[in-house]
Amino acid sequence: MRAEEFWRRILPPGGLAQRLTAAAVMLPVALLLIWAGGWLFLAAVALAGLLMLWELYRLPWPAALAPAERTQRPAPSGRLPERGALRREFGVVTAGLSGTLLLAGFNSWPAAYGLLVAVAAAAAVVALATRRNPAWAAVRVAYIGLPCLSLAWLRTGYPQAAGLPELDGEVATFAMLAIVWAADSLAFMFGRSIGGPRLAPRISPKKTWAGLFGAVVGGIAVGVLAALYLGLPPPLPAVLGGALACVAQFGDLVASAVKRHYMVKDYSGLIPGHGGLLDRLDGVIFVAPPGALLLWLIG
Structure with a gap:
């Protein structure tokens, strides 16, 4: 259903x-x-981030179009072959985002932000290898990953960094x-x-x-x-x-x-x-x- x-x-x-x-x-x-707070909050942020990535990655696929639009607007050249490439990129990005938030849970903030940059670069490489726009692949990661990591830092990392309760x-x-x-x-x-x-x-x-x-x-x-x-x-x-x-x-x-x-x-x-x-x-x-x-x- x-x-x-x-x-x-x-x-x-x-x-x-x-x-x-x-x-x-x-x-x-x-x-x-x-x-x-704690791991419960991080788990909720991770789940929200994965769902938002799913919503974002499904957009270029024909399934994202309403039935009426599918009949009136043919799929652009190269859209259907992109489905497999996008799925691979989606797998890399979701695994990377999960890893960044896991590092955040252990208060390894420099490593978490460094991994997020590495995930963006990996997504760009996957896109480039399949003749797609690498910049847009990196933007996808930043668009979802950076806010998720920022929310995690606000809730758990900010008090520790500032010496606050x-x-x-x-x-x-x-x-x-x-x-x-x-x-x-x-x-x-x-x-x-x-x-x-x-x-x-x-x-x-x-x-x-x-x-x-x-x-x-x-x-x-x-x-x-x-x-x-x-x-x-x-x-x-x-x-x-x-x-x-x-x-x-x-x-x-x-x-x-x-x-x-x-x-x-x-x-x-x-x-x-x-x-x-x-x-x-x-x-x-x-x-x-x-x-x-x-x-x-x-x-």
């Missing part, structure tokens, strides 16, 4: 009902995993995810209620400048709340929250551009009402690396 059929049987039809039900399930699970890693991870969630929610609310000029009509026709303003407001609000909770001066966290909210919206636009290029509406149907994990975590993917970098520089 396909994921779409499974969720259609369990959840009531209708986009809003599915989105609310899925969010009500995913949010407590995410908070529980952040609170637990474990609770600070939990707060840092939650605050970063809260910025993305607040930015997405307020962008939707401001965009729907205010409307106005489109932000990038060729990429995502529904996004507006008003929505971007709402996203910044959400990021600033989370930054201020985090500063008050930690007893820090609010101005700098507020600025960082607003900046990361803009980064999250840019990540959303990049995901939309990729889907538009491959003529798909969603990356997959894993999450009812939301599409795939990449559809739901597109902002987190872009926010995690700069968020981790900023904390490393500040701490």
